[in-house]
Amino acid sequence: MKIVVCCKAVPGAVTDVAVETRGDALRFRSQFQSMNECDEYAMEEAVVLKRLYGGEIIALTIGGVSTQEILYTAAAKGADRIVRVDALAQDPRAASIVLAAALKTLAADLVLTGTQSRDSLSSFVGVATAQRLDVPFAFAVTAIEKDGDDAIKVRKELGGGRSADVRLPLPALVCVQTGIQPLNYVPPARLMRARQQRPQSLSLADLGLTLADIAPRGYRIASVAPPARAAGAQILSGPPAEAVRALLAKMAEAG
Amino acid sequence: MAGDVLVIAEHWKGRPEAVTFQLIAKGREIADARRASLGVLVLGHDIGELAADLAGTGVDAVFVVDHRALGNAACGLLAEAAVASLREIAPALTLVGFTLVGMELAPAIATRLGVAAMTNCVNVECVDGEIVVAKPVYDGALHARVIFDRDAPALVALQAGATPTLPQPARAALVRALALDIESMPRRGEIVQFIEEPIGDVDIAKADIIVSAGRGVGDASKLPMIEACAKALGGLMGCSRPLVDQGWLPRERQVGASGKTVTPKIYIACGISGASQHLAGMSGAKMIVAINKDPNxxxxxxxxxxxVGDLFEIVPELTAQAKKS
Structure with missing residues (x-):
């Protein structure tokens, strides 16, 4: 099974956040970038599937040279090839356009993504990419197994403790739910070795895309700021004993 | 009509999910501001009664797609049917729940119809005729305020529980069956079976007081401290998803979109940052208390x-004082 794992580099601590002047993107500074945690689960699941069924794992990301760091993490976890599309995807729609174009060149049997990125928090890119590729998809998947040579069976969450087992013909795209496999620690020595691996770099032009194709459209960002605290939220201050005493009094009132 | 709003209903076993009423309340507010009409789209099988019920919820129209194949369409086909319905109804604004079902529907619809979309929104409103949403970014530490282009169709996925489910006065609603060719739509996968998880030994949904642990507890060895506090208060211990993912606690303890929805009298969140998936499961609690070292x-x-403080100091203190009182 040829598996492509789509993974995103996300900022650690974010500083200096602002809206770009045209209102189409957020600008921020971050000391370091790491692999989006939801995508790490997709990577771990790919490793397990390869162990069970054989094949190849390709890790794919979009971004500048600094995002290559997460591809080394992917390689250390078990990716056989690492690919970076050298582009800036400013919103989920743009990311889905770039990923779909890159995935067409990679001809995977199975594409794995996470369910959400910690910066955009949109849960959008995976399913949108599947639509652009016109392949079957499933969101929030907690188990994957092969079902014959050309299909998989997945268990997907529907919310409220409900799930469904779904049979998807391959090729397919699956958005992996957190917890599908335990996250494995990457020893530094293995990460050092992984750095020897050379990422394949693709440009937008290689994929037949232009900047205009992936420019945000249909909206503008007016502002970004810490949310206003709800009027009812009252902070009980003081030393722990005092704060707790105040809390118990409030709880007694609420009855 | 220009400015019309459409809600895509979510339902299970013939009953609308709470998020549907939340979307109708918001949809009504926006449709009224734009002097436009509000419709609700319901897709499924054997949904005649459900459609009639929805007609009395303050909408102007109910659009029904009733087909055997949609009865168990938790993925591809449901999206296909929604896309075809929206082509026919052509609303200016579509509202869906940011639920596990909506997370699959929203990107599929937006991509296929080329509609601008914002998901995981905590609010949507009409300001001077423009559709404005608020949505969390960067782990929820920041909220972005986003304005859709005027006169272009838009899709908004709203967090379950983020806005109230105000009941709306009933109107004379038109119920209209959409004639879609479901048979010829591509079936991208098929449901083998549905699974409803058993309630388990511990039913936190029945507890009056829930003390929930999040990532902030650090490791599994600290959970007895939370459980002791829950016990001292006469409640049960719940948790957020990461703890179940780590295998520290069984799924039956999980509060949130993919776990249980709880409405206790008192909910105490210890070391829980408050991701939208968690909030979806507990925002209906009568009193919510947060203990967290991060004031943001x-x-x-x-x-x-x-x-705001160290839960390893505050929780034992709470346990001790609760035992005394």
Missing amino acids: APIFQVAHYGI
Whole structure:
């Protein structure tokens, strides 16, 4: 099974956040970038599937040279090839356009993504990419197994403790739910070795895309700021004993 | 009509999910501001009664797609049917729930119809004729305010529980069956079976007081401290998803979109940052208390009372004082 794992580099601590002047993107500074945690689960699941069924794992990301760091993490976890599309995807729609174009060149049997990125928090890119590729998809998947040579069976969450087992013909795209496999620690020595691996770099032009194709459209960002605290939220201050005493009094009132 | 709003209903076993009423309340507000009409789209099988019920919820129209194949369409086909319906109804604004079902529907619809979309929104409103949403970014530490282009169709996925489910006065609603060719739509996968998880030994949904642990507890060895506090208060221990993912606690303890929805009298969130998936499961609690060392944690936005500090000091103190009283 040829598996492509789509993974995103996300900022650690974010500083200096602002809206770009045209209102189409957020600008921020971050000391370091790491692999989006939801995508790490997709990577771990790919490793397990390869162990069970054989094949190849390709890790794919979009971004500048600094995002290559997460591809080394992917390689250390078990990716056989690492690919970076050298582009800036400013919103989920743009990311889905770039990923779909890159995935067409990679001809995977199975594409794995996470369910959400910690910066955009949109849960959008995976399913949108599947639509652009016109392949079957499933969101929030907690188990994957092969079902014959050309299909998989997945268990997907529907919310409220409900799930469904779904049979998807391959090729397919699956958005992996957190917890599908335990996250494995990457020893530094293995990460050092992984750095020897050379990422394949693709440009937008290689994929037949232009900047205009992936420019945000249909909206503008007016502002970004810490949310206003709800009027009812009252902070009980003081030393722990005092704060707790105040809390118990409030709880007694609420009855 | 220009400016019309459409809600895509979510339902299970013939009953609308709570998020549907939340979307109708918001949809009504926006449709009224734009002097436009509000419709609700319901897709499924054997949904005649459900459609009639929805006609009395304050909408102007109910659009029904009733087909055997949609009865168990938890993925591809449901999206296909929704796309075809929207082509026919052509609303200016479509509202869906940011639920596990909506997370699959929203990107599929937006991509296929080329509609601008914002998901995981905590609010949507009409300001001077423009559709404006608020949505969390960067782990919820920040909220972005986003304005859709005027006169272009838009899709908004709204967090379950983020806005109230105000009941609307009934109107004379038109119920209209959409004639879609479901048979010829591509079937991208098929449902083998549905699974409803058993309630388990511990039913936190029945507890009056829930003390929930989040990532902030650090490791599994600290959970007895939380459980002791729950016990001292006469409640049960719940948790957020990461703890179940780590295998520290069984799924039956999980509160949130993919776990249980709880409405206790008192909900105490210990070391829980307040991701939208968690808030979806507990924002209906009568009193929410947050204990967290990060004063900017999103949980403080929904909490009624908060203590900013080290939960390893505060929780044992709470246990001790509760035992005394």
